[in-house]
Amino acid sequence: MRSWLSEIGEHEVIEVAKQMGMESKRLRSYGPCLSCGAVTRSDADRRGPVGLSSNGKGWRCWKCNLSGDLADLVSLKVCGKKIKETTKDEKGQVRDRAYSMGLCSAINGSSMPSVLNVSQVISKKAPDPKPKEKIKPDTGPFRWSNSLADECMNNLFLAEGKETLDYLVHGRRFKEEVIREFGLGALLIRNSSGVIMEQWVSIPLRDDIGRIINIRFRRTPAVCPCSGSRESCTRCGGSGTVKKAYRVCAGRPLPLYGAHLLSADHKSDIIITEGELDVIAMHHYGFDKNVVSGTSGAGANWPDQWLDKLEPYRHFTIVYDDDEAGKLGALKLATKLGTYRTALADLPFNDPGECLSEGIESDEIARCLDLATSLCGVTLRKVNEYEEDIERLINSPEELIGRPLGSEKLDRVIGGMRPGLWAVTGETGHGKTTWATWICREQAMLHVPVMLTSFEQRPIGTVQKLLRSQMGGDFMKATPEARRESLYELGQLPIFIMDHYGETTRDQVVDAIRYSVRRHNVKVALIDHLGFLTRGAGDKERQVIEEVVRDLALIAINDGVTIILICHPNRTFASQQRRVKISDLKGASAIEQDAHVGLVVERQAPRAERGFPAAKVYVDKVRSEFGSPGAHVIMPFDPLACIYADTWDETPSGKAGLRPIVPG
Numbered sequence: 001m002r003s004w005l006s007e008i009g010e011h012e013v014i015e016v017a018k019q020m021g022m023e024s025k026r027l028r029s030y031g032p033c034l035s036c037g038a039v040t041r042s043d044a045d046r047r048g049p050v051g052l053s054s055n056g057k058g059w060r061c062w063k064c065n066l067s068g069d070l071a072d073l074v075s076l077k078v079c080g081k082k083i084k085e086t087t088k089d090e091k092g093q094v095r096d097r098a099y100s101m102g103l104c105s106a107i108n109g110s111s112m113p114s115v116l117n118v119s120q121v122i123s124k125k126a127p128d129p130k131p132k133e134k135i136k137p138d139t140g141p142f143r144w145s146n147s148l149a150d151e152c153m154n155n156l157f158l159a160e161g162k163e164t165l166d167y168l169v170h171g172r173r174f175k176e177e178v179i180r181e182f183g184l185g186a187l188l189i190r191n192s193s194g195v196i197m198e199q200w201v202s203i204p205l206r207d208d209i210g211r212i213i214n215i216r217f218r219r220t221p222a223v224c225p226c227s228g229s230r231e232s233c234t235r236c237g238g239s240g241t242v243k244k245a246y247r248v249c250a251g252r253p254l255p256l257y258g259a260h261l262l263s264a265d266h267k268s269d270i271i272i273t274e275g276e277l278d279v280i281a282m283h284h285y286g287f288d289k290n291v292v293s294g295t296s297g298a299g300a301n302w303p304d305q306w307l308d309k310l311e312p313y314r315h316f317t318i319v320y321d322d323d324e325a326g327k328l329g330a331l332k333l334a335t336k337l338g339t340y341r342t343a344l345a346d347l348p349f350n351d352p353g354e355c356l357s358e359g360i361e362s363d364e365i366a367r368c369l370d371l372a373t374s375l376c377g378v379t380l381r382k383v384n385e386y387e388e389d390i391e392r393l394i395n396s397p398e399e400l401i402g403r404p405l406g407s408e409k410l411d412r413v414i415g416g417m418r419p420g421l422w423a424v425t426g427e428t429g430h431g432k433t434t435w436a437t438w439i440c441r442e443q444a445m446l447h448v449p450v451m452l453t454s455f456e457q458r459p460i461g462t463v464q465k466l467l468r469s470q471m472g473g474d475f476m477k478a479t480p481e482a483r484r485e486s487l488y489e490l491g492q493l494p495i496f497i498m499d500h501y502g503e504t505t506r507d508q509v510v511d512a513i514r515y516s517v518r519r520h521n522v523k524v525a526l527i528d529h530l531g532f533l534t535r536g537a538g539d540k541e542r543q544v545i546e547e548v549v550r551d552l553a554l555i556a557i558n559d560g561v562t563i564i565l566i567c568h569p570n571r572t573f574a575s576q577q578r579r580v581k582i583s584d585l586k587g588a589s590a591i592e593q594d595a596h597v598g599l600v601v602e603r604q605a606p607r608a609e610r611g612f613p614a615a616k617v618y619v620d621k622v623r624s625e626f627g628s629p630g631a632h633v634i635m636p637f638d639p640l641a642c643i644y645a646d647t648w649d650e651t652p653s654g655k656a657g658l659r660p661i662v663p664g
Contacts, residue, residue: 004098004104005083009070011070016102020034029048032049035076049062050062068082079094143250152202154185160196161186172277172353174284174356178280182280183212184204187202198242199222200220201219203218205254207255207260216246218245219246222242224242254303261290267314269314269317270290272291276293281356282365286362315341317344317345319351319369321350342375343375402414402624403418406446407635414619419559419561420563421549422563424564425598425599432601435617439524451497451513452528456532467490469642470490510555517559524564525564526564530549549594568585582600596623599619601616602618603615604634612637613637636648
């Protein structure tokens with residue numbers, strides 16, 4: 001059995017911070033500190049003194065410099081000291097408090113912790129932070145025990161469980177061998193006199209290797225014991241027939257149902273049903289592999305661990321109930337999995353279970369799956385049907401014009417940032433990648449999620465630019481503590497770096513973009529650079545470039561993301577002694593046609609009358625009624641901070657009163 005300390009270590013601080021009297025502050029910080037009592041980091045920094053580690057399980061007070069894990073935090077609350085400094089009796093007090101907060105096993109030997117939902121902690125109904133009495137172990141009929149599944153399965157085949165067995169065999173038309181294979185059972189709930197008042201179908205929930213780790217219960221349809229004589233009856237509400245209801249064993253993990261039956265072949269198609277009994281119905285139809293369901297209903301969010309298990313597979317067919325909740329749930333799930341690889345099946349009856357009970361044959365179910373409608377289909381609409389869209393855009397000018405770019409100058413000539421493909425070029429060493437990275441950080445500062453790639457230099461090079469921008473100068477001259485805090489602050493921004501250097505493929509990059517859009521709601525993706533997506537094209541390089549550019553342009557619009565593509569020019573401009581233009585790129589005709597924005601970044605020679613480094617950004621193309629194609633802007637550049645701005649005084653060096661030395 002795991003130690004109670006190791007169980008606590010599996011939880012994050014955010015789960016119980018409020019119960020310990022700590023409030024959430026800016027940038028994932030908390031206060032007051034349970035050691036020094038500080039409520040802010042300093043007079044100038046109003047964040048909470050306690051910051052969390054990247055995995056949320058560790059913490060550190062920036063005021064008193066004390067750090068530790070969640071067990072230390074609970075120990076500070078209970079005993080005023082870290083866990084390693086406590087006595088045996090004090091450790092018992094810490095364990096009691098941890099158990100009352102759902103962080104470790106029951107004192108009497110229950111084998112699993114009662115997991116506290118994070119949303120419960122941060123919702124309006126969050127637990128009172130004041131100390132509570134110790135919660136007693138669950139003694140109800142749905143309490144977990146290692147033998148509960150077997151007990152329920154035995155009940156099913158006793159005379160007392162006949163009501164549930166009849167429901168499964170005659171109502172659901174399940175075969176007895178399938179019932180036994182899935183371990184279905186009957187939970188019998190008795191009154192104080194031993195009379196059975198309710199029966200529930202028990203459905204064992206298994207982990208990836210087939211071990212039972214929880215049980216889901218569905219109330220067995222039956223006549224209510226009150227026979228409809230009481231309107232206040234909680235079972236039937238006065239109707240005389242018990243209402244449908246579901247339960248699970250509290251505090252136990254909720255696995256993806258059927259995950260242990262997934263194929264190792266990731267090219268397999270996966271069928272996703274709305275409930276566990278639908279998975280069993282599909283098994284009767286011959287689909288005994290690669291059929292899964294959630295364990296929390298159609299409208300619930302799918303946790304990342306379920307999505308992660310399905311992510312590698314090629315295609316998904318969703319078979320949800322044919323009602324409003326089922327359709328909305330299917331669309332919500334398809335968005336997470338990727339609508340381009342998801343289809344929705346339309347069955348003769350509401351769901352697979354109802355089809356089985358109504359006698360629908362296997363061939364008809366297979367036909368419905370084959371005819372499943374892609375959720376990435378094309379819809380044709382008449383002009384007047386866009387009236388609501390027009391009004392919505394007018395009421396949401398950010399969508400119509402585009403998000404601010406972090407520069408008023410750029411907003412005037414580009415018209416803001418909207419979904420589409422941006423081609424950014426410039427002569428080698430003129431700062432096109434630095435400029436694009438700065439633009440992405442500006443978006444992240446506005447809480448817009450961005451994804452960065454760095455194929456030509458290692459990702460750590462991108463991190464260095466971001467760290468310079470965050471610190472406003474040379475991070476090598478700062479203290480380790482200052483660097484650590486700046487990295488922590490960057491970690492709180494929605495910036496995701498594709499951890500890959502060197503050769504890659506178009507498919508790999510496209511998959512990374514689509515994954516980041518689905519799972520992290522990314523709105524801006526930087527690809528540095530186009531050459532890495534066309535390596536090995538040989539004589540067909542121009543054709544491959546055209547295909548890549550067209551693919552990226554379509555993905556940008558369909559997935560609602562701005563893709564910034566760094567492109568290197570040919571040397572035509574040098575022989576003609578002029579600036580770089582979008583027309584100087586290989587595959588320029590496709591780029592000029594398909595790119596929504598075409599920009600050229602040109603470093604400006606230092607001049608005494610200007611007095612600071614700068615770059616000129618040319619807008620060779622902009623497909624926006626709010627942009628100005630053919631325009632250009634001069635942007636001061638702070639080389640210490642890798643930051644561009646509208647004026648020198650807005651850069652970190654300018655704010656510090658620094659003036660670069662330029663030729664007189």
